[in-house]
Amino acid sequence: MIKAQIPDIKSLLSTPKNIVIVPHRNPDGDAMGSTLGLYHYLKMYNHNVVVITPNDYPDFLKWLPGDDTVLKFESQQEESKALIDNADLLFTLDFNAFHRTGHDMAEVLEVSSATKIMIDHHQQPDDYAKYTYSDVSMSSTCEMVYNFIEMLDDTDRIDANIATCLYVGVMTDTGSFRFRSTTSRTHEVISNLIKKGADNTQIHNNTYDTNSYSRLQLLGRALQNLKVIPELRTAYITLSQAELDEFNFKKGDTEGFVNNALSLKGIIFAAIFIESKQDDIIKISLRSKGEFSVNELSRAHFHGGGHTNAAGGRSETNMTSTIDKFISILPQYKQELSQANNG
Ligand code: 5GP
Ligand code: MN
Numbered sequence: 431m432i433k434a435q436i437p438d439i440k441s442l443l444s445t446p447k448n449i450v451i452v453p454h455r456n457p458d459g460d461a462m463g464s465t466l467g468l469y470h471y472l473k474m475y476n477h478n479v480v481v482i483t484p485n486d487y488p489d490f491l492k493w494l495p496g497d498d499t500v501l502k503f504e505s506q507q508e509e510s511k512a513l514i515d516n517a518d519l520l521f522t523l524d525f526n527a528f529h530r531t532g533h534d535m536a537e538v539l540e541v542s543s544a545t546k547i548m549i550d551h552h553q554q555p556d557d558y559a560k561y562t563y564s565d566v567s568m569s570s571t572c573e574m575v576y577n578f579i580e581m582l583d584d585t586d587r588i589d590a591n592i593a594t595c596l597y598v599g600v601m602t603d604t605g606s607f608r609f610r611s612t613t614s615r616t617h618e619v620i621s622n623l624i625k626k627g628a629d630n631t632q633i634h635n636n637t638y639d640t641n642s643y644s645r646l647q648l649l650g651r652a653l654q655n656l657k658v659i660p661e662l663r664t665a666y667i668t669l670s671q672a673e674l675d676e677f678n679f680k681k682g683d684t685e686g687f688v689n690n691a692l693s694l695k696g697i698i699f700a701a702i703f704i705e706s707k708q709d710d711i712i713k714i715s716l717r718s719k720g721e722f723s724v725n726e727l728s729r730a731h732f733h734g735g736g737h738t739n740a741a742g743g744r745s746e747t748n749m750t751s752t753i754d755k756f757i758s759i760l761p762q763y764k765q766e767l768s769q770a771n772n773g
Pocket of ligand 1: 454524526530552714715716733734735736737740741742743
């Protein structure tokens, strides 16, 4: 989105519209924070707004202001379809291609005649939107929603609800402000959000201090399963469906586990492989430090993508052959892995 398009968007938003806001499938903190933050903002102008997520999201995000208004496409298909078909404006947040919403929802979004606005920080965005605000250097889509409101000259309207939602996404996507994508501008945005009423301590507690006993036990198992390949500065974790069942796995329980592998001294590339019998896949999360691009590795080998230092993907073979494949492709990256610094 170029500044020149802002007057167009302002005029679009100047009269009440039917607006649908959509994040990616398996929404994370940035996806929920950005969609709900924008929801609260647009509500102030008497638009008819709804956030529709492709599917459910973890309990640790269910305290966000506005959570009770969210529709889930997977379990509320008819209502969701009707709202999408009837939308004048469709905001797609925190993803770069319709297929990231899953097959069924993507089909409905693709035929929507609504004017589309994309706000996203993932690499290689598709060009389905009339207005695209894409910036891969951004810490989070939440930081971009803040910028969007600023471009509309409207930061005065940011209230505690908007500030709280946006704070959550910046916090979760930056690993609590530690990743390289965290800039002085990110802190400036966070500073403003705190001034507008985001309660930082409460937000951290609500989001991170919600462990169940069984989740900690599952983490214990994940750490026992940790394997290290020191010469390639790589570490990985596996969790089978049987292990997930043993510890009463609930959505979101494995969030952040991969970071433990990345915290090993000298390790710059970490992966977690999680079996899903329901989807008949191995879900893969990849993380790196410095230049080594897990986005590229995932695109090349695991049907996924994301950012340079955080990407997702999947494998349609069983755990053993997925790990065999993973180990067999690593030598191709030997040079990069041994040269990369750990910034
Ligand atoms: P996670 O490992 O937490 O699922 O995902 C890490 C990052 O990569 C997130 O920003 C997520 O949105 C993105 N991501 C995960 N899976 C995919 C995928 O299949 N394609 C793309 N383009 N991005 C993904
Ligand atoms: Mn994000």
